[in-house]
Amino acid sequence: MNYKTAVIRKEHFNAAHRLHNSHWSIEKNQEVFGKCNNPNYHGHNYELEVKVIGFINKDTGYVIDTKILSDLIKTEILDRFDHKNLNLDVLEFKRLNPTAEHIAVVIYNILRAHLSEELELKIKLYETSRNFVEYPIY
Amino acid sequence: MNYKTAVIRKEHFNAAHRLHNSHWSIEKNQEVFGKCNNPNYHGHNYELEVKVIGFINKDTGYVIDTKILSDLIKTEILDRFDHKNLNLDVLEFKRLNPTAEHIAVVIYNILRAHLSEELELKIKLYETSRNFVEYPIY
Amino acid sequence: MNYKTAVIRKEHFNAAHRLHNSHWSIEKNQEVFGKCNNPNYHGHNYELEVKVIGFINKDTGYVIDTKILSDLIKTEILDRFDHKNLNLDVLEFKRLNPTAEHIAVVIYNILRAHLSEELELKIKLYETSRNFVEYPIY
Amino acid sequence: MNYKTAVIRKEHFNAAHRLHNSHWSIEKNQEVFGKCNNPNYHGHNYELEVKVIGFINKDTGYVIDTKILSDLIKTEILDRFDHKNLNLDVLEFKRLNPTAEHIAVVIYNILRAHLSEELELKIKLYETSRNFVEYPIY
Amino acid sequence: MNYKTAVIRKEHFNAAHRLHNSHWSIEKNQEVFGKCNNPNYHGHNYELEVKVIGFINKDTGYVIDTKILSDLIKTEILDRFDHKNLNLDVLEFKRLNPTAEHIAVVIYNILRAHLSEELELKIKLYETSRNFVEYPIY
């Protein structure tokens, strides 16, 4: 069979972060970001779903080996984000506000560079079980 | 960054309802809707996912502030649907059969009127953990 | 082996109910039960965990066959509670307020009568994913 | 109302399987499929989501009666896949490697033949809570 | 009825923390706490289950009104722990290492002081979906 199929691998990481716009006053930051602006940080258990879309390989029956996908996520994302302070420890957020939206875009850009062009990529990121984002849109 | 992204907020409400078509006989209603036609009603814990799609705002890093989205859902949906009898207490279902499909469409129409035009809206509604609907289709 | 072990079977039912004390005034009921007192009822997806404790049977390796336990729950509980209005359709709640606590005790008493004396029984009942009860206490 | 809506029914089945390409050597199979190649099989609790897309019927308020959909899944899929060895007991996998991707495509093809042409069909299959596939792509 | 029953209310909070023993060297802290010792903190979505055990009140059918219990948890725990840095913002952890075990004991002690003596109290705290603690033991 030769059908276009999506494979999703779910991973998780724990991190501290703080929402903040350095071009704004303390008051404006407090007004817009509320308790997410706590200067001492707060944190989340992020659940990450990485969706890879492509044709099923006739020899393996795989779109992509989930072991290979899991290892890629571990090396490129978890080793850099897990048990970290996103604002202080992760280069990409030195100047970029680590909202769930921005984290999803950053993860997309990192992983995109490691996947072959025939494969489509989509990211779903849960900040809590009630707040989550998708990029690019499904 | 200026990327199209989806933000999803999950809320829930509890309600009683009954499936019934007033143009049909008792027997026909019983045949089609089975135990969902119980004249004394039954009920569900509805889980509601509201997806808003748009561009990330460069100043906030948000497509939409989930606090604002959550407040909107509370005011427009939960305050009117939660701990209610959908057939008796909610205007929209006086003549409309409160199937999961119809509830999703009604919620879409209510929320659509409160969101700016640049934002796309999608509703996912779980009636039980094994039965759920999406409108408009994803 | 001959070890005391617990077996848990999870089932679910959907029902409408209303919290109400008929010896109280309308105002008192409203004050104590709030929106749970809605005269038109509201409803829930109840998740029910039935725990049976006993010795493992040497021939089967079972404390109790979960198929038999599931059938018992179906016949004695689900057929009487599922897609029902607990206040109007279920005899036990004609005079007993159908709080989660009372529903758990009623289910315990019904199932207790159908299990052999060597088996211990415990009920866990989820009214929502955030409110649940256990009887007898674990 | 006459709106295009998706209805999803979730079911599950338990099965043993083994990933294997009979055209490859033992070493090559071991290298590509690792512990999934165990000649004695391993197994999973598969969670299956069947999504049916169509217009809401004005008389019923349904896209499709989930009871009818559930019965169809039971007859065509669960009765043939549940508590089975996919490689040995299920005709479709006599020569087709039972990866999650292939299982999803096989389920799609079986159910597609039983649904009217106006209805669109999509399959989501969880092999574990961290590995799942979608066909056709969402 | 007058039966001893347990009522559980589930709440959640997000917080940053760092595991650290100030009497130990940097090396010893790193060796014991590993990446949980990150000086810039990391964080979690803590899920908190508060179990209250007592007799069912004959008038209300409640052991305790979950609305009252939820408000108590909000005032005494969530307002002080949610979106905070446990090490820096919460008095009790100025000198106490904020492991899940210690957080559970601290929450127990705070809530215990606000519940009447006839009620028994038990805390279950999820640091992640795979790591959780109970105090006192169930």
Added chain:
Amino acid sequence: MNYKTAVIRKEHFNAAHRLHNSHWSIEKNQEVFGKCNNPNYHGHNYELEVKVIGFINKDTGYVIDTKILSDLIKTEILDRFDHKNLNLDVLEFKRLNPTAEHIAVVIYNILRAHLSEELELKIKLYETSRNFVEYPIY
């Protein structure tokens, strides 16, 4: 602080198995175990919760380091059970019927031998999300 506390670590493994009593006839096995008796095996995603009870260590704030507990479970249980056929590949089930009850007792006995005597141990094993066992009883 010096309080008795429980720490739970959740892990999972996938395996094939078959319920069978070799002292019984084919018919008797079929009658008692039904589709679980399939001679070609079926399988499950087993979710395993290992609960360790003890006093909190004053220096670490831990009852037991969950990293150490997780490594122990991996070495002693997952490496021997994951992606295996319990009946054919796991010594303990050569003559012992691999029901959930028996698997829990076997896991308890293996892990018990690796934990110091001051620590109490309890096993919870999910065969499916609706069938699970606890040993020793909670």
